[in-house]
Amino acid sequence: MSEIMDRIIEENSRENRRTLIGGMFSRVRQYDVTALEVRGRQIRVTPDHWVTDFASCNYLGLDLDPEMTATVAESIDRWGVHPSWCRLVASPELYVELEERLAKLVGTEAALILPTVTLISIGVIPALVGKNGVLLLDKSGHETMYEAAKIARDNGATLASFVQGDLDRLATLLDQHRANPRKVILVDGVYSMTGDHADLHELLRLAAEYHAVVYVDDAHGFGVVGENPSTATPFGQRGNGIVRHLGLDYDNVLYVGGCSKAYSSLAAFVACSKKMQTFIKTFATPYDLSGPSPTASLATLWSGLDINDSRGDVLRERLWKLTDHAARGIRELGYRIDNRTGFPILSVEIGDPDMLATAANHLFDAGILVTTCPYPMVARGQDVLRLTLTAANTDAEVDHLIAAFSGLRELLGGNITADALPA
Ligand SMILES: Cc1ncc(COP(=O)(O)O)c(C=O)c1O
Incomplete structure (x- = not known):
C-alpha cells in the first residue's frame, strides 16, 4: 500500500x-x-x-428454509440473476407485485422497494426536506438515518436532535420551526439496541399539532411485531410492523420496513401514498441512479411473505x-x-x-x-x-x-x- x-x-x-x-x-x-x-x-x-x-x-x-431456497432458481431462469437497470428505467414485474403485496400487508396505498434501508434513508430524507426543511432526529435513532440527515443538512436543511422520549424538547423544536412547511421527525420504530418501541402515539400527536411528518425506520420491527398484540401474543399478528402493532394509522407517517433481517432478503421498502411514491421516484437518487435488489432476494422475499401468511x-x-x-x-x-x-x-x-x-x-x-x-x-x-x-x-x-x-x-x-x- x-x-x-x-x-x-x-x-x-x-x-x-x-x-x-x-x-x-x-x-x-x-x-x-x-x-x-x-x-x-x-x-x-x-x-x-x-x-x-x-x-x-x-x-x-x-x-435456510427449504421453501425460501427452492424459489430462487425458477425466478433466476425467468428474470436473470440481476436486473441491471436502475429502477428509473425498468424493473421486473416481480417488483411491482411485491410492492403491492407489501403495501397491503402494512396497510398503505403504495410501497416502493430499494435494496436497503440505508439507501431509502439516503434517498428519501433529503428529498423530503429539500433546501429549507427541518429534520428533528431522535438521538437513539440508527446511525444510517443520521448520515442521511447530514446529506440533507449539506443541501441546506436544518438538523436538530432530541433524546429518545424527550417530547418536551421535541415540542420546543417543532414550535421554533412552526412556520416551516417541511418538518420531518426521524425515529426508529423498534430500537436496534434495546428492542424498545418508539412512543409513536405521542410522536404522531405532536406531528399532527405542528404539521410535521414522522419517518419511521422499522428495520427491526417489520416481520417481527404486528397488529393486535395481546397478553398471549405480545408480538401481535402478521408481523406487519410497529405502526400496526401500536394500532396507529399512516396519516403523517412514512414507514420504512427492512427485509434483510426478518425476511433474509436484500430489500427494503417505504410504505406511503401513491402520490408520495411518485414523488420519491422522481426525487430520490438511489431510485434514479443506483442498482436494484438482485432477483434472488426478490424471489426469497416473495416466498418469505408466503411463509409469513402460512406460519x-x-x-x-x-x-x-x-x-x-x-x-x-x-x-x-x-x-x-x-x-x-x-x-x-x-x-x-x-x-x-x-x-x-x-x-x-x-x-x-x-x-x-x-x-x-x-x-x-x-x-x-x-x-x-x-x-x-x-x-x-x-x-x-x-x-x-x-x-x-x-x-x-x-x-x-x-x-x-x-x-x-x-x-
Ligand atoms: C434501525 C436500523 N436501521 C437501518 C439499518 C440498516 O439497514 P440496511 O442494512 O437495510 O441498510 C439497520 C441495520 O442494522 C438498523 O438496525
Missing part, C-alpha cells in the same frame, strides 16, 4: 469518532469472522471451532419463547439487560471496553457468536454484548448461551451489574 494511503488511514484513526471500535477491532475475536460452513445456527469459523449464532438478525430463521405467527411465538428463556437465564445470573418489550434483541451490559473485549473473547472461545458493541455504538461506559435470537435457534443452543454467560461471570469475578430490570 502506498505511503499516501497509509497516511490517510493514520490521520483518520487519530481523529475519527470510531477510534474506539478501531481499537477494539484487533482485540476482539468476534469481529470480522469468516464463516466456513453453516448448519442451521451453527457456524464453523476455523477448521475445528464451531460457534452458535446469536448475532444474526435473521429473526424468523428463514435463511409467521407460529415462528414469532417460538421466537418470543426462546428470547424469554435466554433473558431469564442471563438475568438470573445477575446481568442487566435493558429490554422491556420481549423483542428478540438482548443487550447484556458489560461495562468498559477492556471488560467488553475480555467477555467477547471468552464467549467466542466458548462457542458463542454475539455482536460486540463498544462506544460509539452505545453511550460511553455502557458497552454491551448484543444478542439477537431467531426462530431457528434451538432450546439447547439457548441453554449453551446461558452456560457460557455463567462461565463469563466466573471470569469477571462477579464484576457485573446486578440490578436486572423486571421482564
Whole structure:
C-alpha cells in the first residue's frame, strides 16, 4: 500500500469518532469472522471451532428454509440473476407485485422497494426536506438515518436532535420551526439496541399539532411485531410492523420496513401514498441512479411473505419463547439487560471496553457468536454484548448461551451489574 494511503488511514484513526471500535477491532475475536460452513445456527469459523449464532438478525430463521431456497432458481431462469437497470428505467414485474403485496400487508396505498434501508434513508430524507426543511432526529435513532440527515443538512436543511422520549424538547423544536412547511421527525420504530418501541402515539400527536411528518425506520420491527398484540401474543399478528402493532394509522407517517433481517432478503421498502411514491421516484437518487435488489432476494422475499401468511405467527411465538428463556437465564445470573418489550434483541451490559473485549473473547472461545458493541455504538461506559435470537435457534443452543454467560461471570469475578430490570 502506498505511503499516501497509509497516511490517510493514520490521520483518520487519530481523529475519527470510531477510534474506539478501531481499537477494539484487533482485540476482539468476534469481529470480522469468516464463516466456513453453516448448519442451521451453527457456524464453523476455523477448521475445528464451531460457534452458535446469536448475532444474526435473521429473526424468523428463514435463511435456510427449504421453501425460501427452492424459489430462487425458477425466478433466476425467468428474470436473470440481476436486473441491471436502475429502477428509473425498468424493473421486473416481480417488483411491482411485491410492492403491492407489501403495501397491503402494512396497510398503505403504495410501497416502493430499494435494496436497503440505508439507501431509502439516503434517498428519501433529503428529498423530503429539500433546501429549507427541518429534520428533528431522535438521538437513539440508527446511525444510517443520521448520515442521511447530514446529506440533507449539506443541501441546506436544518438538523436538530432530541433524546429518545424527550417530547418536551421535541415540542420546543417543532414550535421554533412552526412556520416551516417541511418538518420531518426521524425515529426508529423498534430500537436496534434495546428492542424498545418508539412512543409513536405521542410522536404522531405532536406531528399532527405542528404539521410535521414522522419517518419511521422499522428495520427491526417489520416481520417481527404486528397488529393486535395481546397478553398471549405480545408480538401481535402478521408481523406487519410497529405502526400496526401500536394500532396507529399512516396519516403523517412514512414507514420504512427492512427485509434483510426478518425476511433474509436484500430489500427494503417505504410504505406511503401513491402520490408520495411518485414523488420519491422522481426525487430520490438511489431510485434514479443506483442498482436494484438482485432477483434472488426478490424471489426469497416473495416466498418469505408466503411463509409469513402460512406460519409467521407460529415462528414469532417460538421466537418470543426462546428470547424469554435466554433473558431469564442471563438475568438470573445477575446481568442487566435493558429490554422491556420481549423483542428478540438482548443487550447484556458489560461495562468498559477492556471488560467488553475480555467477555467477547471468552464467549467466542466458548462457542458463542454475539455482536460486540463498544462506544460509539452505545453511550460511553455502557458497552454491551448484543444478542439477537431467531426462530431457528434451538432450546439447547439457548441453554449453551446461558452456560457460557455463567462461565463469563466466573471470569469477571462477579464484576457485573446486578440490578436486572423486571421482564
Ligand atoms: C434501525 C436500523 N436501521 C437501518 C439499518 C440498516 O439497514 P440496511 O442494512 O437495510 O441498510 C439497520 C441495520 O442494522 C438498523 O438496525
